[in-house]
Amino acid sequence: MLKYHLALLLYRFFLLINLPVIIIVLLIRSTKHKAYRQRLTERLGLLPGGLKSGGIVIHAASVGEVMALKAFIEQVLAAYPELPVTLTTFTPTGSAQVKKLFADRVQHCYLPLDIWPCSTLFLRTLAPKAMVFMETELWPNLLGQSAGKNIPLLLVNGRLSENSMKSYRKLSWLITPALQRFDTILPQSQPHRDNFLALGAKADTCIVSGNLKFDISQTAEISNKQEELSQLMANRGPVWIAASTHEGDEQLILAAYKKITLNTPKLLLVMVPRHPERFEKVHQLCLDAGLSVIKRSSNQPLDDDSQVWLLDTLGELMAAYALSDIVTIGGTFSHIGGHNPLEPALFKKPVIVGSDMSNFAEIHRQFNREQAVIEIPAQGDVSTTLAEQVQHLLDSPQQAQNLGQNGYDIVRQNQGASAFSLEQLSRLLAGNS
Incomplete structure (x- = not known):
């Protein structure tokens, strides 16, 4: 554990000193897609005013993830009408898709850069009762801070391809402890579960759920x-x-x-x-x-x-x-x-x-x-x-x-993964109440 804390400290320090470079990269990217220079403060953890705290945060990186999570989010909204649901993305196209699909039924902002001050502001503003990530979205710093605050962490539709495994094995000193921060990991299939276990995920937290992408319907x-x-x-x-x-x-x-x-x-x-x-x-x-x-x-x-x-x-x-x-x-x-x-x-x-x-x-x-x-x-x-x-x-x-x-x-x-994922989220929320 000491080794992990030292690794996380180095990771945080590296990102912090490179923050100006990261912002410059976003600005350069904005020359082709101007939305990347808009709402830049959200990338730093300075969220819009009026967001309610004490709810559920669900992260969907971009358009495909937002679409795949749609059925699950609809079920979360129906099951917990009293809790604010904040749906975060990391791309402007994902943001546009959130607004198109859910309008004001969810709160929305960008997930901040995985840098200690930014994620601190993010967690302080939203103070979530639970956080849900998707597929291979592993944010070591945010996961570590959330676990330190006893915020239940759920990974849905877990996916670890062979290509991802090659990269993650090189970073196992950081990725393995990050995976172990999750209270529950729901891989899409047994092969994906095997890959999560090979990277050090705990067997008793890793349950095959099926693939959320099957849970689509004509609306x-x-x-x-x-x-x-x-x-x-x-x-x-x-x-x-x-x-x-x-x-x-x-x-x-x-x-x-x-x-x-x-x-x-x-x-x-x-x-x-x-x-x-x-x-x-x-x-x-x-x-x-x-x-x-x-x-x-x-x-x-x-x-x-x-x-x-x-x-x-x-x-x-x-x-x-x-x-x-x-x-x-x-x-x-x-x-x-x-x-x-x-x-x-x-x-x-x-x-x-x-x-x-x-x-x-x-x-x-x-x-x-x-x-x-x-x-x-x-x-x-x-x-x-x-x-x-x-x-x-x-x-x-x-x-x-x-x-x-x-x-x-x-x-x-092959439908049904959304309902199973909701059951696991409900279990985590009940255990943390």
Whole structure:
């Protein structure tokens, strides 16, 4: 324990003396995304006035985590209407998603930098009864301070991939004690639990819960947004969505699209970049490819000659999935590790991915096993193979329907992690009352 305290002290000192550098990095990043220089005081632990203390703090790093936690947060709000729930993020896009999904039903602020004075101010202002973190969000200083104040700590949807393990093993002197600060860790699956245990988590605190990402449903908000988008689409079809694309994905997808339109000239490509700061660049890529492109933000209806619809907005992807015929997941061709295939599966849409789904390895294995996905190998001319697979699904509606149904069945059969996570949170709150 003495060794850990010395390590934590060094960690705190290192971050503290590098605070000016961290702020400069945020300011540099803000040149492309101005939101990073807004609300900078929250990064330092100076929270907005009027936040209520003595509630539950739930941390979701960015958009994907906010979406994955939605069902769990809704259950927390219903179970504890008397407690303020503060939902923190670390990115501006995550912040925007919180406001879009929950409005004033939750309190919101950024989680401060993991530096002793910043986290001290944060904890002093909110004085939480419990704190909930997600997946691999390990903040050694904040966890240590919270445990010192006897604040129950819960890690939900715990995920430790093999890639993360390689990095964390090098920092085991810091990570292992941080994991042991959690009162309960809820890994997504047994392999993830094994990895947590290998890093030093306590076996009696580590309980497999299932994956929160399965707990999704079509809400009234999604249905309303679906209707709004359909008015602009003017019954265009067929529709191919390229979702959550990254650098390198778009060129490949645009090349595939041009091949497909030789046989299916009316195909509409809905391009959805993962990061808002890339909207303009992707728009230019579409123009450079010689394609007709309309931005969603223009609120302009599509016409028969529209080829690409650039979804340069936030919070509309789920509704767009409902209006699609085929979905390709980005980040699977560019070594990012992929994004969530469960969302299109909720709407029974056939899913095509590239060769890298490492961020969703277990879910991807399920999809492969149940014939709910088409995977494009990295070998050969990837854009041509992608074009051939999209065209095949357009020409084989029964196979497309079967793929979508199989994915939907996987979603429904694996739901329940949110309710289990709520049970564990309730147990911690009861034990600390």
